[in-house]
Amino acid sequence: MDTILCDELLEEVLRRLPPRSTFSLSTADVSLVSKRWLRLYRSSKSNLRLRVSPDNCTPPSLSSFLSHFPDLTALCITIDAGVGGGGNDVSNFPDQILLSVASSCPKLAGLRFRSEPVSPIPLLSLSTSCPRLTILYISLSRPFSFRWLVFLPSLETLGLLFTPVPCEVEHVDADSKGNFDAELKLKTLNLFGIRRGDYGFDWLWKSCKNLKKLQLYRCDGIGDDTSASSFVNCSKGLQEVELRRCGSIVNDILSRLVENCTSLNSLLIYDEGSSEGLLQFITHSRFNLQKLDLRLPLDLENHHLLAVAEKFRGLSSLSLDSCFLVTDEGLKTMVLAMSNKLQELTLVNCNVETGFVTTSGQSFRNLRTLNLSYNEMLVDKEFKLILASCNCLRRLKIRGCKGLTNASIFSMFNSCKRLESVDIMNCCQIEAEAVELFVVNCRGLRQIYVEESKLSDISRMWASNKFIDVIVC
Template sequence: MEDHKNLDLVNTVLCDELLAEIFSHVKDTIDHKNISFVCKRWLMVEGKAKQNLGLCVPGGGSFLSFCSSIQNLVRRYSQITSLSLMMEGEDQNPELLEQVLVAVGSCSHFLRHFRFLAAKATLGGLQALARGCPDISSLHLMCLDPNHMPFLSNFRALRELSLVGCLASEKTNWGDVPAGELALEKLCLEGISPSNSGLGWLWLNCRKLHRLELFNCEGIGDTDTVALMQCLASVQELQLRRCRVIANLILRMVATSCRALKVLIFQDGGDTNGLHHVIRSCTSLEVLELRLPLDLFNEDLAIIAQNGVSLRSLRLHSCWMATGAGIKLLGTQLRSNLEDLALIRCRAIVQDPGTLTCLGQHLKSLRSLNLSDNDLLVDKELVAMLASSCQRLLHLKLRRCRKLTDKAMEYIGRNCQLLRSLVILCCDNITSTGLMSLLTGCQSLTRIWVEKGKLTDAVQNVASKRRVLLPASEPSTSDYQNYTFPAS
């Protein structure tokens, strides 16, 4: 009997696989740390169960200690599929940091996603990584030496590549460098200047690229436009953020060589002439997101309305110069296909009464609507739009619409019966009364993003019975990496 009481059921009955599954569901950080202190078996199982790992390489006196212990650390977490390495201090000893990459390559054989932002990756480190981690499909590097660029072809499974800056070197004729065609589907470049080298080889050897992202770039590297145009031919998604110097050039090349473009995200750009060419030429465009506060006028909206025959998603951020007349054109021309509309900080919809009413009368297929950051939007305008277009609405965002009141929530509760998610963060005049109207009216609601201070006991009880989640912070929606249209 005494032996039965002392029997360790957890360690005798639960196999490693089941214990690892339990560990994977532990969310609390303190509990995660305590797991490894229970016993050696739990320490071993916790290491095998972990799939994502982030490490910060310390500076100063701790740098040498970290580099000497990295082998044991990555060996403990040998099953990880995602690893991120950052640098905390200024000490960047290339030889020691190469040891880090060699250690990762020798122990992390299941690695698929690797971000190395501690320093410039050396050739020896890249060789060890490619040799020891053959399944790496996503690689994120900084300040890559242009002479090492052709070595990327050794990563046979590589499908996604992100480069933060490239070093400058002597002008190279990349056509004379042996080809190493990459099977890249996604390429992200940040901080590229006209003096950066190596991109010429990259453009020449990317022929299957589906997604291209350029952030804060002032050049296209050491290449002619012909090589880049050939690379753009297969691109289906293009993101240009803070690339004012080269935006017009890139957009014109896309309009000329790319007919498969489906997604265009253009932010903080400049000249809209290139944008006009893309919209007129790329008739398969389905998603268009623009944030050009002082560059978007009624004429630009007219071109979008007349040529966006395939648009299913249109997102306009900080649209200051357009008027209600330009916004209304979007409704009258795009009414048959548009499912997702965002008018964020759009001056016309509050300065020109009736603009939203017109949109509602024509956009009958809307599934997702985002009117966030329109401080002066009032109940009457919102209700007038929803009266015509809320029948199929699934997702509604009204973040920082400070003039909306409980009356608008009462209307939504009565009439938006298919609504699944609602964001009403920073809406000062919406109270717990409005929340109760939503919870008792919208039977399809699964999530309402709202401040904790508005959650009375009565609201939380009703939400619990209805299984409605009430998160206090809205998840980021700026990344379109996995963009999907609202479900039917």
């Protein structure tokens, strides 16, 4: 058979194999068959993840290795710290590796470069060597300039991590010198670690006139004093905003969105916020929010949920995580108000109780995704009431629900005939026999998360025969 298959046909077969599988053959296995299969496996591969360090890799050796992957379009490289053996300059190692990538991957469209900060020189090399680059994630150090972005005209998604400096340095606002206007094609911007007073962001916000998605993580500012007006212009067309651990600027961002943005349809706030600021945002917003994701243990209360129920009745996706101050009554009122449109519901560690289940259990007829993970008070009887109306459910997560037993497994495949993905990790009262019965009887199942100790030989066989992706730990 190996001699009958030509290279082109075998490459196509390798492309169609799953990237990973618990019980069946995957691309990681076929590369071990022979040198020919290894060569064709590499030439058919379009994405790659690598972990390198100065102790086990040199830029020339990386270039040589990458040359075996002519169709590589997506690359993720993680650089570990090393002592710099073999004469490598550790301080310059990330720049050298990035230059090697630029010279070896002309078809690259997406690059995630997890390392110490890089300098503008290899970034400029990317612009000439990888003209198709549309996604880039890198680290920068202060002081910094963003002018190199104009040489990446195809870039649509940019992620920047701003590393702290050991001592205060004199900021150089290089981007404000001279009249240099630009209009970047960026649609998604992910920024990690902006400090209050950072220079250069005025030019960045001015240049992001097409921005649709903004993600801020651990930021306590949006730049220096000149950046505020530019940020307003940048925010007008935003459709998605994510604020993770940005407590000191959440109020400011929300108020600017209310004043200037009418197109927002998705909002995520994690870990820090302001109770009053959030309420003002909800009650005064002018947009039709479709997705709301909140993890505010100390800042979300019942009156916020009542405001959400009144203002955003068209929500299709609602996620609450560890919102300890909300009660059963607040959850019930909010979910009932939007149940006809709701397609995704996540209530993680929110103390889901009997009253909520009894009242809202018949209100999830359009629900496609349900996540009730880590609700330890949830028991079989209430869980069955919820599933009774979830005829369209595709994805279900009950990870860490210690009150659920084998009876809940029976309810799942009896009530939800269209289930495709299920997470039953850390459900200590669900046993191997119930898992086996579920794998055998759930016809549409394509993915299951479960402990390896709960997989019987019969479960493994049926999972393999039905091409079910089993994720174990």
